[in-house]
Amino acid sequence: MKAITITDVAKHAKVSKSTVSQYLNKRYEYMSEKTRKKIEEAIEELNYQPNIIARSLKQKSTFTVGVVVANILHTFSTQIIRAIENYFYKHGFQIIVCNADDQPEKEKNYIEMLRAKQVDGIIIFPTGDNLDLYKRMKSDQFPVVFMDRAIEELNIATVMLDNHFASKLAVDQFVEKGYENIAIITTSIFRNISPRLERIQGYKEALELHGIPVNLDYIKTADAEEISDKLSELFELKNPPQAILAGNDIVLNEVLRYMKKHNMNIPDDVAVIGIDEVSYADFYTPTITTVNQPAIEMANQAAQLLLNQINKTGKEDTSVHRLKPTLLLRNSC
């Protein structure tokens, strides 16, 4: 890899570096037509590409933003990434995607790396366990937007689902179909992951609205591997649930796997609704009713909030934006 620099171009075109730089930045008024042509030719001939590293050292802005996702394997994460990327691509930015794997330690490393690399801003699916780090970014006025999960009292712009409403949509549907013994299962709430807590909270509120007492035995949280055990616990209750709300796509998979294994019929033996749309929802037997997150709008909104911070356009927005999910009514309930 030979390295063609601005100096080479300048020599080749028999002008100064400064003039070449002006050319590169399209300030043609500082040079004659003839010079412009010479530089153009030199760049062409040498196949010169400016070193963006050197450029951004001087210019500060790197036109790169980071996205730190909690777990890249979630369909929701991928959809968000893709949409964020599309948004920023249009605005001339690149995105650096990093995968924190739900590990605060990894999240910390990535955020620090990204900052050290001088990205212009970061969209984070926060693990929630790096409060000091979040605070430092805030006090440094470094552009940050949180996605999917809220961190209290930090006043950082956040885009997330209206999780209460998501649960309400599901519970309302169950009730309409005549179910009263309704269980909810989410993945672990070990680190107080807000969407999960809110979905449980929304579930409770929705039940109360319908005058149905909340039965704590019907609320289960566990990591994917233990969900099957939790389901067994549910069905061993003397009053087993007739309906199950799966808190996300992973839980839904586990629930369906369990049903399959135990030869249980949906919705006759037990009705099911999942939060998060899944690829197979409309051709599974039965088709699965789901609560769909508006991933693209969420991504666009987060991207826009970040871009506003980066460009210092619009007034400061540190609020939590909650988008409404929709119910995709099918036959599992």
Add this chain to the structure above:
Amino acid sequence: MKAITITDVAKHAKVSKSTVSQYLNKRYEYMSEKTRKKIEEAIEELNYQPNIIARSLKQKSTFTVGVVVANILHTFSTQIIRAIENYFYKHGFQIIVCNADDQPEKEKNYIEMLRAKQVDGIIIFPTGDNLDLYKRMKSDQFPVVFMDRAIEELNIATVMLDNHFASKLAVDQFVEKGYENIAIITTSIFRNISPRLERIQGYKEALELHGIPVNLDYIKTADAEEISDKLSELFELKNPPQAILAGNDIVLNEVLRYMKKHNMNIPDDVAVIGIDEVSYADFYTPTITTVNQPAIEMANQAAQLLLNQINKTGKEDTSVHRLKPTLLLRNSC
């Protein structure tokens, strides 16, 4: 955002920039214990973080590699990204993921951007339509590894599935179960995407091995939206297929959607095998037999090949590495 630089640290610790730099690079033998402590404290107090941009301007290596995926929405892409990222994370590299959306134009922009940003190497799922660009990277001796798709005559290290064998696994299984009218459906081969061509080729070869004549009516390629039409064509044949090999996860979804819609029973009305494992394979009714790609091994191998090129370790390897898939035998066939 105040910017603490090495100069600030030097002043604060009352030493020269050079010494601070030595400290940052852990060359403690060039300073006294006392100086080391002073610098350590200064860095701590000022909360200093070195500017990696400035560093890499001098050092050349940016410890960043790019991954340009064809489409980030494919589960296979995500698995690969995740594994590549894990591999490089261990070696102190960051990865920049870019999504080409199967558009050669976008791919070109991204590769050029990545190179301009001086990444140390790139792993590409090539669209195949940027031959000049690929050649230039090759002649610049820029570290590149292709993933998933081969580009003929370029002599660029490539990691991909043994696609012929993938089809063979499926066809062998069909034949063992007594099926002879076997169809294959893949997504569009518009741009000569090698895995798709190879899967079709492997399907033909496998049939011939079993002495079954190849029926061209049984071979269909189409974009996702038209697959349902192609399926109708298949079942309107006077000799409709008894078995269908779905060329990837997207096709499999479409096939299952069609079966559901037309109330067709698997495997009685038609047997199905999919290439690519899917999340619901083991709890669908019936459970779905799939041909599984060893994504993690493929990612590790690609990452290792790239790292070798970057570090110039090992001898030059420009061969095509083909990994073997495995059959996950279930009940759809």
Add this chain to the structure above:
DNA sequence: GAACTCTACTAAATCGATTTATTTACAAGA
């Protein structure tokens, strides 16, 4: 005590761009 070696440090060059201040050449105006 001259010559040499080490240790602990520093000054200055460097990476490849951008940007500011300055210079040159030439034409217009008084």
Add this chain to the structure above:
DNA sequence: TCTTGTAAATAAATCGATTTAGTAGAGTTC
């Protein structure tokens, strides 16, 4: 003829690190 103004171009400073070459001072050796 002597300013003055302007267009075109350049030199030099800058960004924030690394790295090379060099130096001061203490200790060793003969």
